[in-house]
Amino acid sequence: MKQLHRITRTDESHWVGDGFPVRTLFSYNTPDAEVSPFLMLDYAGPAEFSPASKPRGVGLHPHRGFETVTILYQGEVEHHDTAGNGGLIGPGDVQWMTAAKGLLHEEMHSAAFTRQGGTFEAIQLWVNLPAQYKMIAPHYQSITDNQITVVKLGEKGSVMRVIAGNYQGAKGPANTYTPINLWDLRLLAGQTVELDIPEDYTTLLFALKGSVKINNSATMNDVELAFFERKGKTITLSALKDTTLLVMNGEPIDEPIAGYGPFVMNTEEEIRQAIEDFNGGRFKQ
Ligand code: MN
Numbered sequence: 001m002k003q004l005h006r007i008t009r010t011d012e013s014h015w016v017g018d019g020f021p022v023r024t025l026f027s028y029n030t031p032d033a034e035v036s037p038f039l040m041l042d043y044a045g046p047a048e049f050s051p052a053s054k055p056r057g058v059g060l061h062p063h064r065g066f067e068t069v070t071i072l073y074q075g076e077v078e079h080h081d082t083a084g085n086g087g088l089i090g091p092g093d094v095q096w097m098t099a100a101k102g103l104l105h106e107e108m109h110s111a112a113f114t115r116q117g118g119t120f121e122a123i124q125l126w127v128n129l130p131a132q133y134k135m136i137a138p139h140y141q142s143i144t145d146n147q148i149t150v151v152k153l154g155e156k157g158s159v160m161r162v163i164a165g166n167y168q169g170a171k172g173p174a175n176t177y178t179p180i181n182l183w184d185l186r187l188l189a190g191q192t193v194e195l196d197i198p199e200d201y202t203t204l205l206f207a208l209k210g211s212v213k214i215n216n217s218a219t220m221n222d223v224e225l226a227f228f229e230r231k232g233k234t235i236t237l238s239a240l241k242d243t244t245l246l247v248m249n250g251e252p253i254d255e256p257i258a259g260y261g262p263f264v265m266n267t268e269e270e271i272r273q274a275i276e277d278f279n280g281g282r283f284k285q
Pocket of ligand 1: 061063068105107
């Protein structure tokens with residue numbers, strides 16, 4: 001059994017641009033947080049937006065050295081980058097962007113969501129890249145809701161949506177540079193599931209909503225994050241309410257981290273280079 005290490009929560013919220021009121025549940029700067037290969041988790045919303053004429057969001061900004069994984073639960077995001085790529089991410093969709101060497105992009109509420117308003121809820125997870133991939137060409141995996149592998153858990157309607165890696169042999173659509181399992185778990189009240197997770201993997205559980213008992217002891221509630229020990233291979237979850245969880249687990253990347261805002265590299269020299277490249281306009285494709 002993987003022992004629960006601790007449960008944390010963050011109620012403090014800040015705005016990313018004018019479109020995303022986010023709570024940062026963890027980052028690589030969090031003291032004592034062994035989160036590798038993951039770097040950061042922002043939970044946006046759930047928040048109500050009234051109809052508007054001008055799209056809200058975050059304008060052109062850079063990323064280098066890692067991947068941004070955007071998971072939409074409610075609302076719709078439209079993204080564009082300076083290489084001319086763009087698209088829509090709607091409920092159930094996932095955009096897995098390998099920023100790597102770097103790009104400039106904007107992330108906005110879609111035109112339709114802006115016009116109609118409504119509830120917005122999304123996650124952005126940052127996934128680190130090993131040194132050898134930090135400067136490869138940027139690319140995207142646009143994964144739509146219907147491409148995500150769905151594993152039924154029992155008869156009542158609980159499901160595991162496998163975004164990356166695999167769950168009991170069912171493979172998810174996202175390709176990753178290091179071994180990662182990313183699972184969107186919808187567990188209905190009263191149901192128990194036993195997760196098999198490789199020994200030595202970093203394991204983090206984020207509850208978007210609901211309440212779940214972990215390993216028949218501690219209870220995790222909504223907007224809480226659970227850290228687990230790397231030893232052990234199974235976690236038992238029993239839903240006390242209908243619960244939506246993001247299960248993140250992966251092999252740690254054992255390399256130094258140097259980070260500054262949207263740049264995450266291995267050395268301070270590489271960070272200086274990233275800032276210089278950004279200021280010199282070299283992030284435009
Ligand atoms: Mn971004």
